[in-house]
Amino acid sequence: MMKKTILVTSLACAIGLGGQLSIAEAARNEPITPIPVQDKVDAPKVELGKKLFFDPRLSKSGFLSCNSCHNLSTGGADNLPSSIGHKWQLGPINSPTVLNARFNLAQFWDGRAKDLKEQAGGPIANPGEMASTHEIAVDVLSSIPAYIAEFKAVYGDKKVNMDRVTDAIASFEETLVTPDSPFDLWLKGDDAALSEEAKAGYDLFKNKGCIACHNGTGVGGTMYQKMGTVKPYTDTKTLGRYGVTGKDADKYFFKVPLLRNIELTAPYFHDASTWDLAEAVKMMGEYQLGLKLSDEETNKIVAFLKALTGKQPQISYPVLPPSTNKTPKPDRG
Amino acid sequence: MMKKTILVTSLACAIGLGGQLSIAEAARNEPITPIPVQDKVDAPKVELGKKLFFDPRLSKSGFLSCNSCHNLSTGGADNLPSSIGHKWQLGPINSPTVLNARFNLAQFWDGRAKDLKEQAGGPIANPGEMASTHEIAVDVLSSIPAYIAEFKAVYGDKKVNMDRVTDAIASFEETLVTPDSPFDLWLKGDDAALSEEAKAGYDLFKNKGCIACHNGTGVGGTMYQKMGTVKPYTDTKTLGRYGVTGKDADKYFFKVPLLRNIELTAPYFHDASTWDLAEAVKMMGEYQLGLKLSDEETNKIVAFLKALTGKQPQISYPVLPPSTNKTPKPDRG
Numbered sequence: 001m002m003k004k005t006i007l008v009t010s011l012a013c014a015i016g017l018g019g020q021l022s023i024a025e026a027a028r029n030e031p032i033t034p035i036p037v038q039d040k041v042d043a044p045k046v047e048l049g050k051k052l053f054f055d056p057r058l059s060k061s062g063f064l065s066c067n068s069c070h071n072l073s074t075g076g077a078d079n080l081p082s083s084i085g086h087k088w089q090l091g092p093i094n095s096p097t098v099l100n101a102r103f104n105l106a107q108f109w110d111g112r113a114k115d116l117k118e119q120a121g122g123p124i125a126n127p128g129e130m131a132s133t134h135e136i137a138v139d140v141l142s143s144i145p146a147y148i149a150e151f152k153a154v155y156g157d158k159k160v161n162m163d164r165v166t167d168a169i170a171s172f173e174e175t176l177v178t179p180d181s182p183f184d185l186w187l188k189g190d191d192a193a194l195s196e197e198a199k200a201g202y203d204l205f206k207n208k209g210c211i212a213c214h215n216g217t218g219v220g221g222t223m224y225q226k227m228g229t230v231k232p233y234t235d236t237k238t239l240g241r242y243g244v245t246g247k248d249a250d251k252y253f254f255k256v257p258l259l260r261n262i263e264l265t266a267p268y269f270h271d272a273s274t275w276d277l278a279e280a281v282k283m284m285g286e287y288q289l290g291l292k293l294s295d296e297e298t299n300k301i302v303a304f305l306k307a308l309t310g311k312q313p314q315i316s317y318p319v320l321p322p323s324t325n326k327t328p329k330p331d332r333g
Numbered sequence: 334m335m336k337k338t339i340l341v342t343s344l345a346c347a348i349g350l351g352g353q354l355s356i357a358e359a360a361r362n363e364p365i366t367p368i369p370v371q372d373k374v375d376a377p378k379v380e381l382g383k384k385l386f387f388d389p390r391l392s393k394s395g396f397l398s399c400n401s402c403h404n405l406s407t408g409g410a411d412n413l414p415s416s417i418g419h420k421w422q423l424g425p426i427n428s429p430t431v432l433n434a435r436f437n438l439a440q441f442w443d444g445r446a447k448d449l450k451e452q453a454g455g456p457i458a459n460p461g462e463m464a465s466t467h468e469i470a471v472d473v474l475s476s477i478p479a480y481i482a483e484f485k486a487v488y489g490d491k492k493v494n495m496d497r498v499t500d501a502i503a504s505f506e507e508t509l510v511t512p513d514s515p516f517d518l519w520l521k522g523d524d525a526a527l528s529e530e531a532k533a534g535y536d537l538f539k540n541k542g543c544i545a546c547h548n549g550t551g552v553g554g555t556m557y558q559k560m561g562t563v564k565p566y567t568d569t570k571t572l573g574r575y576g577v578t579g580k581d582a583d584k585y586f587f588k589v590p591l592l593r594n595i596e597l598t599a600p601y602f603h604d605a606s607t608w609d610l611a612e613a614v615k616m617m618g619e620y621q622l623g624l625k626l627s628d629e630e631t632n633k634i635v636a637f638l639k640a641l642t643g644k645q646p647q648i649s650y651p652v653l654p655p656s657t658n659k660t661p662k663p664d665r666g
Contacts, residue, residue, distance in 0.1 A: 054406055063417050068396075073387055073653045080663055084396050088421035090665060264655045276658050315650035320406045322597045325609050330413060332423060 027189050031206070031215040034184040035100065035177050035260075035310060042171060045154045049172030051147075051318045052165060057140045059130035060086055062330025066123070066169065070098035072315050075264025076176060081272035086131030087333045093238060094272045099313070100260045102174045103218035109254045109270050111224060112244045116170035121162055131333075134162045139328050141165065146321030178261055178310030186307075194307055201304030204297055209289050219259035219308060226253050227270070230290035235271045263306045278302050360522050364539070364548040367517040368433065368510050368593075368643060375504060378487045382505030384480075384651045385498060390473045392463035393419055395663025399456070399502065403431035405648050408597025409509060414605035419464030420666045426571065427605045432646070433593045435507045436551035442587045442603050444557060445577045449503035454495055464666075467495045472661050474498065479654030511594055511643030519640075527640055534637030537630055542622050552592035552641060559586050560603070563623035568604045596639045611635050 052058065053066040069083040070076050076099035078084075082091040093109055101107065107119035123129040124137050141147045142160045152158045154168065183202070185193035194202075205211055216222040224241050227233045233252065241253035254270050267273075268280040278298050285291040285298075293301070385391065386399040402416040403409050409432035411417075415424035426442055434440065440452035456462040457470050474480045475493045485491045487501065516535070518526035527535075538544055549555040557574050560566045566585065574586035587603050600606075601613040611631050618624040618631075626634070 056404070056407075057412075061417065062413055063401075063411065071389070073651055074389075075655070078389075078396065079656065080395055080665065084394065084665060088665075266656065275662065312652040317648035317650045318406055319645040322408070323412065323599065329608065332413065332417060332421075
């Protein structure tokens with residue numbers, strides 16, 4: 001009995017190893033790299049960050065949470081031209097997805113936050129978005145014993161401050177990756193994972209020059225580029241990167257958006273000028289590359305883009321600890 | 334071997350049966366009954382209903398879902414004086430919790446919907462809430478192939494209509510129950526489940542007369558009562574049940590709210606006149622029973638009320654199918 005068990009185990013190992021080797025050998029050397037297997041995470045911190053991400057009490061009104069505009073049900077964005085903020089203010093720019101945002105070189109369209117942690121504090125205190133202040137946000141959380149206990153468990157003492165709040169939110173956001181898209185499976189060596197049309201679309205994506213900006217793990221997010229490199233773009237009000245650097249050369253420059261899960265995050269571009277992915281592809285050809293893509297070419301590229309939709313994060317919806325009599329009251333305005 | 338297995342199984346059965354009998358014997362005969370074990374559910378219908386419950390595309394703006402005001406992270410309500418609707422309209426009345434709502438004799442504060450299915454269609458088309466129309470809601474869902482496939486799987490054909498939409502939402506809502514609160518465990522015979530203070534509070538709850546209206550499985554929801562039975566209540570603008578029946582005798586009558594999870598759903602009463610559960614208890618004593626409850630009595634009753642917080646539903650946050658080029662666009666107004 002014992003002998004037989006060992007034999008079977010060894011055989012399974014051999015098959016497993018063989019399988020891994022053959023995939024490793026076949027893995028393709030491409031300018032887009034698969035989303036890596038998730039690192040080990042600090043589970044209690046991620047859990048705290050998830051609660052904060054979904055907690056509407058971080059907004060002045062008690063109604064808006066991070067998830068309101070970066071909705072994990074809908075590709076990590078809100079599928080609106082621009083987000084709806086406090087008192088129904090309409091934001092100036094399309095909400096970028098939080099999914100795979102860790103692969104961006106910086107956060108926001110203009111890159112004004114160096115990382116997810118720095119980003120997380122922005123909307124909470126932005127008068128047009130969640131419209132709270134960092135002081136009130138900390139007061140709210142500090143009034144809730146169950147939150148204090150979680151901060152203590154994660155950070156070693158009971159202190160609640162924005163450094164910890166944004167650190168926890170960022171830790172959660174870092175888990176929001178979408179591995180195993182058909183394209184990634186193909187990248188890893190599975191020839192059958194990608195349709196012929198999508199493969200042809202990927203070849204076009206490379207040969208026409210899209211890949212020059214949309215590359216890396218996020219298929220974007222690695223650089224800033226001018227919207228309207230070849231042909232001047234129509235929206236000349238939103239100045240992009242110029243707002244951060246003050247340099248004329250940075251006018252109309254934006255962070256190249258991630259194309260991962262792009263099928264899920266219409267409307268497209270910083271100004272949401274189209275809801276149609278095919279039209280978005282044609283516009284990119286025209287404004288960025290000086291190309292007129294045919295319908296056939298466009299459809300192939302769209303098939304490739306749809307193959308970038310990965311496994312969405314499985315989120316257990318958090319149960320938030322109740323407010324107390326000491327909790328500052330929401331103010332709907 | 335065979336014999337031994339049978340013996341062990343029989344023994345296990347005997348123990349199991351013995352355990353059940355002893356709990357049944359100990360189970361208390363009280364005017365509040367434990368939340369029953371969940372019936373078997375139609376899993377695909379519940380899953381479809383969950384998606385619809387969380388889908389902001391059922392609102393005109395594409396921003397508000399059922400969950401916006403009946404947030405399953407926060408006790409199935411929004412913890413606001415009244416809900417925020419389309420274009421930040423503030424509603425006329427406090428949002429009741431969806432948790433255990435199946436135990437209500439009818440839905441809404443004034444009971445104008447006979448059940449959860451009838452209720453579900455209301456907010457979608459209410460211009461002050463989700464502000465869509467049933468026609469547009471059906472058009473949106475019908476434009477999304479993955480939704481059509483789910484309707485077909487659940488209802489046998491591809492037809493999407495409001496009857497099915499509200500049926501699916503109601504099926505999901507019927508699963509939103511919160512069993513195994515400390516009080517329910519005590520009701521089922523576990524003496525140690527309830528603190529002495531909470532037991533004393535329950536005795537007061539019965540002896541002072543609260544139980545006359547707050548009884549049954551939901552600890553409320555079984556009748557309509559006048560707000561201000563003994564002492565006229567201050568809010569005389571909201572007419573309650575009168576709006577449904579047109580009878581003068583129904584003025585200021587409201588459905589008696591559920592007290593399950595009451596700790597999670599501040600602020601209190603149809604007009605959210607207090608955020609403080611102890612104050613709410615005192616007000617009920619004064620307006621409904623003509624009693625002045627002492628601080629000590631009030632604290633005991635509050636301890637009992639907090640023992641009504643049950644296990645919150647475990648929700649796997651849904652991933653919604655993407656819109657298509659045919660999907661009517663959201664209108665933020």
